[in-house]
Amino acid sequence: MRNSLRLVAAALLAALLMAVPSGARAQEGLRLAPIPLPRDASVLKTTLRNWQDGDPIPFGFHTQRQPKIGLLIAGSLTFAIPYALSAKIAADGESKEMFVPVIGPFISAAKNESKGCSQYCSLHTLGTVVIAAEGIVQAAGLVMLVAGAVGKNVLAADEPGSVSVAPMVVPRGAGVGVSGQF
DSSP states (O other): OHHHHHHHHHHHHHHHHHHSOOHHHHHHOEEOOOOOOOTTHHHHHHHHHTOOTTSOOOTTEEEEEEOOHHHHHHHHHHHHHHHHHHHHHHHTTSOGGGGSTTTHHHHHHHHHHHHOOSSOHHHHHHHHHHHHHHHHHHHHHHHHHHHHHHOEEEEEEOOOOEEEEEEEEETTEEEEEEEEEO
């Protein structure tokens, strides 16, 4: 009903504008300004700020999925840097399992531990712990990357409707054309 009232008001406004002789205004058409928010817009701002996924969606808004950029960047770096180190170790021929992301360091650590140690046991154990920690960091980075890509639902304002009024020439006369998008 509000849309039909707006359309009637736009048609009346167009008729008034056509009655005033002004060629420039008639050629450009008329674009109506959006309806201003009520005086207590602070209530609306508070509602939007406190909106959580699952709450009713306010009039004039819709939800859209938005990635979490901070998690995407942090997850990418947290995953990529240890994986680059693993790939470097694998490329040097130390342990080809390190080419496999996340799981590779654990396989390499298990193989390293099963070999046993000879003279430098504490150094051997430290190497195994570092390789396993590298796998844990890669897994954490991958989890952050996926969580950032999945994102969250946020409110986004609907595009406002528009009404255009312009003169119209038809074969048997002239008139006013009203077009709208709601």
